[in-house]
Amino acid sequence: MGGLDETERHVVLDLGAASTAMLALLGRARCRVEITDLVHSGGIDQLNKAEPGPELVEAAESLLPGRLPDDAVDLVFCWDLPNYLTLKALSALMNAIGQRARPGALVHALIFYAEPDMQEHPGRFVPTADGELIDCGAKSAMTAAPRYSPEALGNSAGPFVIDRARLLSNGMQEFLFRLDEWA
């Protein structure tokens, strides 16, 4: 997070639960933080169960904050939520995010890659002052991880393109998607 330019205003969309640690970290810069907790709001089920087409588009639109053309989003934290979405649901969500983002905006996501299993419920990630993340979520039963490939994710990222991907030592893959300047 150290790279956020403190002289410029940033609009951040957090799709996880609010945490004081995250606010403290973002508070170092000039930020407006939009929080839409897709886990506790039932948003994941809503997206996964919606019929592809208008119903899914509507579901994604209704879950996200209203469009702010004068204050568009430039950084999005998805945490590990994409693992719990179908690719169609992910695509609808990314398209809806794209409608609210400015060109060059970034979406951060963590994908289970090396391990075949993942927790049944998404994690609750809290940053430390050192820029590391701790999963403070309650432990739940394990379920098969979809282990989405970069290609599948890229094809389901709507107007976003993969900007960077790196494998972490815990077996997760960290992705950064960038909103195409010409989207």
Place this chain on the structure above:
Amino acid sequence: MFERGKKDGDTIESQEANRTKSDVSFESVRPKATPRGGDAAVIGRSIQINGDLRGDEDLRIEGDVSGTVELRNSALTIGKEGKVKAGVYAKSIAVDGETKGDLYATERVSVHVNARVQGNIIAPRVSIEEGAHFKGSIEMDSAAIEKALGKTTASGAAKPVARTTASTAGSNKAVPKDAARSTGASVNPPAKTA
């Protein structure tokens, strides 16, 4: 019998001794000791207020309030039983109950565990405990906060929704420079690039 701030211990003790059952019932409306809010005035659980609420002393809300709440120089606590559907302006705001509307504070907003908050928070310092439910935005851009709070103060009342107000404060062309590096967070245990 229910004077606030009376410090004569003997007097209070004798009042305790003479207290009748009907006296005790008042305790449920105004708790003797409030963990947050101290010696604040209290809107009890059975009270419903629909309209503008203004004052210059600390207040604890345990009832239902709709409209606007303005405590320019004081602290507001929304207790566990409190339900506030209003634009709120205060020096500091602590939420244990439910709010729907924008919260403006010149000093701090604290959202405690099990609280439910829907709306925008505009304050220099914000804390949200784990287990609290929050949906909305948090304005932490000092320029936007000053603008929003100034506008609210100037108007003499807390006007809900700072969304558009805040949006005009900053650069509309801000793109995080190299924010990709900024999000290079690792997952515990400390992860290293393979």
